[in-house]
Amino acid sequence: MSTLLIIGGAAGPALLGRFVELAGGPAARIVVIATASSDPAAAEAEHLAAFREQGAHHVEALRLDDRTAANDPGVEPVLRAATGIFFTGGDQERITRVIGGTATDSVLQTLVASGDVVLAGTSAGAAMMSGTMIVEGDGPGVSRTSVRTGPGLEFLPGVVIDQHFCERGRINRLLSAVALYPHELGLGIDEDTAILTDGDAFEVLGSGAVTVVDAGRATDISVPATGPITLSGCRLHVLPAGRAFHLTGREPSA
Amino acid sequence: MSTLLIIGGAAGPALLGRFVELAGGPAARIVVIATASSDPAAAEAEHLAAFREQGAHHVEALRLDDRTAANDPGVEPVLRAATGIFFTGGDQERITRVIGGTATDSVLQTLVASGDVVLAGTSAGAAMMSGTMIVEGDGPGVSRTSVRTGPGLEFLPGVVIDQHFCERGRINRLLSAVALYPHELGLGIDEDTAILTDGDAFEVLGSGAVTVVDAGRATDISVPATGPITLSGCRLHVLPAGRAFHLTGREPSA
Numbered sequence: 001m002s003t004l005l006i007i008g009g010a011a012g013p014a015l016l017g018r019f020v021e022l023a024g025g026p027a028a029r030i031v032v033i034a035t036a037s038s039d040p041a042a043a044e045a046e047h048l049a050a051f052r053e054q055g056a057h058h059v060e061a062l063r064l065d066d067r068t069a070a071n072d073p074g075v076e077p078v079l080r081a082a083t084g085i086f087f088t089g090g091d092q093e094r095i096t097r098v099i100g101g102t103a104t105d106s107v108l109q110t111l112v113a114s115g116d117v118v119l120a121g122t123s124a125g126a127a128m129m130s131g132t133m134i135v136e137g138d139g140p141g142v143s144r145t146s147v148r149t150g151p152g153l154e155f156l157p158g159v160v161i162d163q164h165f166c167e168r169g170r171i172n173r174l175l176s177a178v179a180l181y182p183h184e185l186g187l188g189i190d191e192d193t194a195i196l197t198d199g200d201a202f203e204v205l206g207s208g209a210v211t212v213v214d215a216g217r218a219t220d221i222s223v224p225a226t227g228p229i230t231l232s233g234c235r236l237h238v239l240p241a242g243r244a245f246h247l248t249g250r251e252p253s254a
Numbered sequence: 255m256s257t258l259l260i261i262g263g264a265a266g267p268a269l270l271g272r273f274v275e276l277a278g279g280p281a282a283r284i285v286v287i288a289t290a291s292s293d294p295a296a297a298e299a300e301h302l303a304a305f306r307e308q309g310a311h312h313v314e315a316l317r318l319d320d321r322t323a324a325n326d327p328g329v330e331p332v333l334r335a336a337t338g339i340f341f342t343g344g345d346q347e348r349i350t351r352v353i354g355g356t357a358t359d360s361v362l363q364t365l366v367a368s369g370d371v372v373l374a375g376t377s378a379g380a381a382m383m384s385g386t387m388i389v390e391g392d393g394p395g396v397s398r399t400s401v402r403t404g405p406g407l408e409f410l411p412g413v414v415i416d417q418h419f420c421e422r423g424r425i426n427r428l429l430s431a432v433a434l435y436p437h438e439l440g441l442g443i444d445e446d447t448a449i450l451t452d453g454d455a456f457e458v459l460g461s462g463a464v465t466v467v468d469a470g471r472a473t474d475i476s477v478p479a480t481g482p483i484t485l486s487g488c489r490l491h492v493l494p495a496g497r498a499f500h501l502t503g504r505e506p507s508a
Contacts, residue, residue: 140420141444141462142492166394169423175492190395190482208395209482213490220506228444228463228494232506236467236490238396238429240482252474252486 002112004155004197008163008189009089009123015194015206020054022118023084029058031082035098036090036124043088070102079107084118087125093135095128112155123163131157132184137173142229147173160184167191174213179223179231182215203244212237214250256366258409258451262417262443263343263377269448269460274308276372277338283312285336289352290344290378297342324356333361338372341379347389349382366409377417382406384415386438391427396483401427414438421445432469433477433485440467455507457498466491468504
């Protein structure tokens with residue numbers, strides 16, 4: 001069963017330590033992929049140091065700057081040897097443009113499906129996990145023009161993930177996304193907060209909360225070309241650490 | 255039946271014109287109360303000019319700077335002669351502190367209950383309309399400390415009203431308020447947007463939307479002293495102009 005740790009940005013030591021622990025603790029073999037970052041060397045150095053501080057002895061960076069690198073046959077053994085793979089923040093569209101559909105993507109999908117690795121991502125590395133990925137959008141209000149989406153790498157299908165959620169006041173763009181695509185469950189993850197998936201459910205970890213917006217049972221959705229959206233009967237759940245949620249059931253669980 | 259026009263701030267000409275029209279058009283007798291404002295003379299001048307521009311011939315300001323003024327017997331005939339009374343923005347606690355429980359308050363309650371006047375308010379003048387009034391709170395996240403409330407003047411009981419709603423990203427403080435007081439329906443009103451009440455229902459007017467958050471059917475509410483609130487099974491409706499909502503039924507209506 002796949003294990004995904006999806007972090008809303010600005011992860012503190014407790015969450016980073018939990019990742020190391022899930023990947024095997026001192027025996028973990030961790031690979032950091034900073035493709036999203038505009039300064040990958042700095043992002044790699046920062047994360048390698050943080051994971052070493054949490055007790056991981058084997059940490060390395062895998063530099064994937066372009067599709068040639070992501071299709072290089074040398075990538076597969078590096079990923080297959082890993083027990084934990086971590087995507088840093090930056091621009092989520094860099095991840096999909098550089099890695100989408102490459103040999104790296106295929107190996108990651110295989111490893112995640114087999115449950116042989118913990119795949120983690122923060123911020124942009126969280127956004128790209130979803131079936132539908134929010135690319136940008138910070139206009140006020142709930143409207144068609146308040147959000148731009150594209151396909152994510154679909155490690156967690158059926159959801160649209162937003163990050164830095166309460167810190168950047170992003171509920172309107174997430175509501176806009178689920179009004180446009182009510183089959184996608186909206187997951188807004190605060191900073192220093194994560195969801196840890198276990199098959200079809202997730203548990204919330206960290207200091208903030210995860211806001212679930214579910215337009216599945218909405219009774220009236222109207223999306224004009226411009227101007228405000230109508231969205232009646234949306235469900236909303238605010239779930240802090242320790243709470244769990246069943247994805248296909250669309251309900252909080254014990 | 256009481257008619258309340260509750261505006262989320264920054265009302266444009268269309269909303270101000272609608273108020274004049276509801277109050278009787280050219281025959282309207284409009285009274286502006288700028289008690290919330292730190293510069294009442296400026297707020298009065300601005301609103302008197304705006305209502306004259308919308309075709310009202312009889313417009314005047316009623317200056318209520320302190321409780322002595324609000325208890326002056328001279329207030330009652332001024333209010334009784336009005337067909338429309340408008341509360342400006344500023345600090346909603348100034349309205350409750352200066353007017354709450356005074357002769358002015360009693361006359362206003364009587365006039366509103368009789369349906370003989372249209373009572374309008376924008377921003378702070380909107381906040382004070384509710385049973386539970388949001389006083390302040392802009393902390394991130396949904397928590398006990400994200401919002402401070404007090405009793406409003408209760409022209410519209412059973413609700414908690416927030417204003418400048420999407421522009422200032424206030425959903426977290428409104429969710430915090432309804433998690434604390436799930437019997438109160440949360441109404442988040444955008445700028446240049448209003449609700450017009452007609453007995454137990456309201457219609458949305460203006461260029462933005464009204465976000466209704468309803469914790470009445472929440473299945474799990476947990477409010478720790480500090481840290482994030484759990485709120486499962488909240489309902490949410492985003493309603494732009496032309497949509498209506500039934501308050502005690504807690505459902506959008508045709």
